[in-house]
Amino acid sequence: MGQGKKEQIFLKNYVEELVSNTLDKLSKEGDFCTCPRCRLDIMAYALNHIPPKYAVTQLGEVYTKISYLEQQLEVDVTIALVEAIKIVSKNPRHDNSGF
Numbered sequence: 001m002g003q004g005k006k007e008q009i010f011l012k013n014y015v016e017e018l019v020s021n022t023l024d025k026l027s028k029e030g031d032f033c034t035c036p037r038c039r040l041d042i043m044a045y046a047l048n049h050i051p052p053k054y055a056v057t058q059l060g061e062v063y064t065k066i067s068y069l070e071q072q073l074e075v076d077v078t079i080a081l082v083e084a085i086k087i088v089s090k091n092p093r094h095d096n097s098g099f
């Protein structure tokens, strides 16, 4: 029985990956705060507005399967992020000390 190589498999929400990558792209073009606090606030908002897409993946395979995602999902992610950036920029929750 399956005592061969140990495969580390886990659940992965590909939307989270896509949100992170898309936010990276947007932050190169956009003019908004990208400190860790604002970045995570933006991601949290966007992820709460997009249904997750979970898949079972193996360690090392994390980045390889993103292309299966439909184009529509990328559009949804971008729209949610633009909205999230607006909201977080209006009410940034980073503290004033480094800014």
Ligand SMILES: [Zn+2]
Binding pocket: 033, 034, 035, 036, 037, 038, 039, 092, 093, 094
């Ligand atoms: Zn910030």
